[in-house]
Amino acid sequence: MVSEEVGDKYFCILVDEARDISKREQMAIILRFVNNHGILTERFFSIKSVSDTTSMNLKNEISNVLVHHDLHVKKIRVQGYDGASNMRGAWNGLQALFLKDCPYAYYVHCFAHRLQLTLVSAAKGVNVIWKLFSHLDNIVNIVISSTKRIPELHIAQRNEIEYMLSIGECDSGSVLGDHSPNGRAKAEVREIYRNMASFEFVFILNLMHKIIRTSYTLCQIFQRKSQDILTAITFVTTTKTCLQEFRECGWNEFLQEVKVFCSRNEIDMLDLDCLYKIGRSCRQTTIEHHYHIDVFNAAIYFILMELNTRFNEPSVELLSLSTTLDHKNSFDSFNIDDICKLATKFYPGDFIDQEIVALEYELIYYKLDVMQNLKVSILVELCQQLIENGQSNVYVMLIRLIHLVLTLHVSTTTTERAFSAMKHVKTALRNKMEDDFLVDCLTLYIERGLAKHIDVNSIIDEFYALKSRMTQFR
Known part of the structure; x- marks a missing residue:
């Protein structure tokens, strides 16, 4: 289960909405997190039918899904939506409502949408x-x-x-x-x-x-x-x-x-x-x-x-400071003061004062150690190698900060892939099937990691099996 993989880690929520063949609004939820092996992961989490697409209703639906799977809203560190006003609105948009509950759940507009x-x-x-x-x-x-x-x-x-x-x-x-x-x-x-x-x-x-x-x-x-x-x-x-x-x-x-x-x-x-x-x-x-x-x-x-x-990232201080963790070109951008500033200014709830001091000392040793021994090209590979080598037990504060930075997403295209999978199932021919049952089946199917190899017949079998069990229960 995705919720078991996430556990008590920090995560990013990627959300998008679209109408299916039955003209009903569907909301896809993707979770982005770093797993126990240091691998950056984006996993399908849920598809919900929503009759009301106001920001407050979407926020309640997302919160309910997270609570149902024992995931805490307080652990959200990044939000990823499209540019619609109900999603990115600075005052009453979905991202603003989540920021009231979790002030470190930063919103990043999908880079693919920006390019378009x-x-x-x-x-x-x-x-x-x-x-x-x-x-x-x-x-x-x-x-x-x-x-x-x-x-x-x-x-x-x-x-x-x-x-x-x-x-x-x-x-x-x-x-x-x-x-x-x-x-x-x-x-x-x-x-x-x-x-x-x-x-x-x-x-x-x-x-x-x-x-x-x-x-x-x-x-x-x-x-x-x-x-x-x-x-x-x-x-x-x-x-x-x-x-x-x-x-x-x-x-x-x-x-x-x-x-x-x-x-x-x-x-x-x-x-x-x-x-x-x-x-x-x-x-x-x-x-x-x-x-x-x-x-x-x-x-x-x-x-x-x-x-x-x-893409004026220097004006976005969070992303600008994040680049100081980049180890390309022999750590030209590596700056201990900026990295500590990144932790204290943007993630004060995740680092107490003593941990900031520990982070500073870790960085001094880390720069000498990593520059000489690690051969990686991107931050994701660095995270994996530190964990594989057992060095995550040495650089505890640094690994925590790297995990937070890696949750910053680039695009919300994974949610669009979820809707593509939905189209394989919700065709006009099968639209007479009850929507809620069908969505539940699709959710179960994708949660089991089978979304990459969609088999419509298997999903339909799941549908009838679930429907039969619910009928017996009634």
Whole structure:
């Protein structure tokens, strides 16, 4: 059982809510903690049906589940929810209500959600990029609106791949046929194709592909299970560095890639030396200058600005001080005073004055000992190795602090995986089954550690067995 693994340890609660196929609100609860072997773990805990999604009701439901499994709210050290007002509200949100009962249950907004909001805000900040996504919506709608266009698109793609394999180059492929029943739809198809075949569309499409590809690794890092926050912060910094280098040094190479793309796909290139009038003003510049400064530089600038705003960890003192435990680069950031400050300021309920003194002495010996003997790359591995080597009995206060820092989560994607598992079971066909029974069965099934290998028939068998037992009890 998950509650037995957690025991009296500190833990983080990750909570998300979503509607199932029956349009009922379901709340998934995940617990994040460090187990007895020093392994950072995120485990499914419960799914609850909730009719009322107000912050107070959600708080009561979560508290009841924890109490039922002998877990104490006072042991919560981190809360992880999405950005909805009922969850993250500073005054009446769920996180604020838990902070009244447990003042050290710090709220961390899901990093994956932050990155998504970063890309959306940046797209809105540059008008031509926002127009691109509007065009993409129209393209998708046109294709899926006709049952004949989808297979025709597949045929065009297959022909293009075969051609590429035969000559080693790209071909423009086949243009979608027009199976629209009226003239208006034909005009829409022509307009969409005209936009797709424009230099501006190609330029923005390639630029966004480059930016999203650069941030893809960061996105994957955020969605890994049991990711520690120090590693995530490091990758945020690396991503910002890559984007800044692309902005400063990547223009010529990128422009050449766009030119090659246009040539291969028979897209008319603009004369980049021609004058370009900016908006309603009288200011004129060249077309190349416009795409370089007003589009290329501006798009990357907005991305960097949003990343700095949404991932401004130096302004979040808790996370900033946590990085002092990072042992990369020969403990360059290791600072005994900052580590003690982390314990005294943010976890005063977990360290009495005598323990802070003990922590300081442990850190002096630890720095010399660990630098010479431990070979690990991330904080999670350090925690495991200290326990495996029996050194957790020496660095008692330090291990306690490391456990607290490791509960700081990166994302709430584990809750979304729980909802994915729910979709395997709660299909429209099975929706006639009583919801409460079905949720209980799913909860039992996932608690047994079988969620990674969902077997719908086994869950249904569990459902009928549980239902039969309850009927006999009645």
